[in-house]
Amino acid sequence: MWNKIVTWWNDNVRDRPYAPGRQIRHYRIRKVLGMGSYGIAYLAIDLRNDAQVVLKQVKPSLRHSPKGEAMQAYEQKVLSALSHPQIPRWLDSFTYRRDSFLVMTFIEGPTLEEALFDHRITIDEREAARLMKKIAEIVAHLHEHHLIHRDVRIPNVIWHQDEPYLIDFGLARFIGDSPTYAADSLTAYHSEKQVKREVAPSSDLFALGHFFLFLLYSGYTPNEEDPERSWEQELSLTPAVRSMIRRLLQADAPYPAVEDFLDDLEQYLCETSQAPTQAGM
Numbered sequence: 267m268w269n270k271i272v273t274w275w276n277d278n279v280r281d282r283p284y285a286p287g288r289q290i291r292h293y294r295i296r297k298v299l300g301m302g303s304y305g306i307a308y309l310a311i312d313l314r315n316d317a318q319v320v321l322k323q324v325k326p327s328l329r330h331s332p333k334g335e336a337m338q339a340y341e342q343k344v345l346s347a348l349s350h351p352q353i354p355r356w357l358d359s360f361t362y363r364r365d366s367f368l369v370m371t372f373i374e375g376p377t378l379e380e381a382l383f384d385h386r387i388t389i390d391e392r393e394a395a396r397l398m399k400k401i402a403e404i405v406a407h408l409h410e411h412h413l414i415h416r417d418v419r420i421p422n423v424i425w426h427q428d429e430p431y432l433i434d435f436g437l438a439r440f441i442g443d444s445p446t447y448a449a450d451s452l453t454a455y456h457s458e459k460q461v462k463r464e465v466a467p468s469s470d471l472f473a474l475g476h477f478f479l480f481l482l483y484s485g486y487t488p489n490e491e492d493p494e495r496s497w498e499q500e501l502s503l504t505p506a507v508r509s510m511i512r513r514l515l516q517a518d519a520p521y522p523a524v525e526d527f528l529d530d531l532e533q534y535l536c537e538t539s540q541a542p543t544q545a546g547m
């Protein structure tokens with residue numbers, strides 16, 4: 267019972283977001299974008315230049331806990347180490363009335379999850395490979411900086427003017443750094459999650475395999491009467507794409523690095539270059 271009361275109190279009172287219109291320093295809140303694992307994300311306007319920015323506030327219930335400011339500080343370390351046009355830029359960090367805030371650039375557009383499930387776009391195999399190449403190039407940039415994202419998923423990619431933008435670096439970690447909190451040690455995860463959470467290129471490659479499948483399933487219509495089958499049975503894929511996904515998912519010899527996956531994508535795109543298609547996003 268006590269736990270239920272604490273959860274209710276945190277959700278309804280302590281972690282209630284700031285209301286739209288509220289000014290925090292020189293930022294005016296426009297709306298809540300979402301509640302993440304450690305924080306509350308807002309779309310805000312920087313009143314000095316009218317730019318749209320994202321403000322991330324540590325949830326008050328997590329103040330001074332290992333999942334609060336420490337995670338935010340790590341996200342700042344990650345974002346400020348990166349400079350890439352398809353990754354949010356760290357702009358500012360400050361404390362306002364005991365609340366810690368991180369400010370980053372706002373990227374406009376639907377996430378790939380919204381594009382696929384709400385806007386119901388369908389993507390054919392070649393288009394999926396073209397998108398995967400753009401996304402894998404961003405991941406390759408991270409790996410060059412010894413950074414593993416660990417959360418490459420369709421809700422964390424925003425699509426804007428035919429380019430993907432990778433967001434949500436809350437779980438990203440530099441190779442060799444220790445966990446920011448104890449529950450994030452690998453042994454805390456069940457086996458598939460361990461593959462995804464390992465601080466090694468293999469975890470992002472594994473996530474890219476699932477990502478590829480999500481794109482390919484956009485064109486799949488299930489037959490209600492058929493029993494569920496494996497992705498290899500349900501999707502009609504060329505041998506080249508099937509082989510890439512099997513390697514990403516570690517069913518066959520795993521790719522040593524993202525560059526090796528990019529080489530295969532490039533070769534596939536070259537060989538199928540006769541019939542370019544558009545995703546219509």
Ligand SMILES: Nc1ncnc2c1ncn2[C@@H]1O[C@H](COP(=O)(O)OP(=O)(O)OP(=O)(O)O)[C@@H](O)[C@H]1O
Pocket residue numbers: 299300301302303304305306307320322354370371372373374377417421424433434435436
């Ligand atoms: N730089 C950004 N530009 C545009 N939207 C963003 C940006 N950063 C986050 N968002 C949006 O804000 C929402 C909340 O993001 P946030 O990163 O706080 O947490 P989350 O993805 O919901 O969860 P978690 O941190 O637990 O993975 C998401 O819907 C995301 O799409």
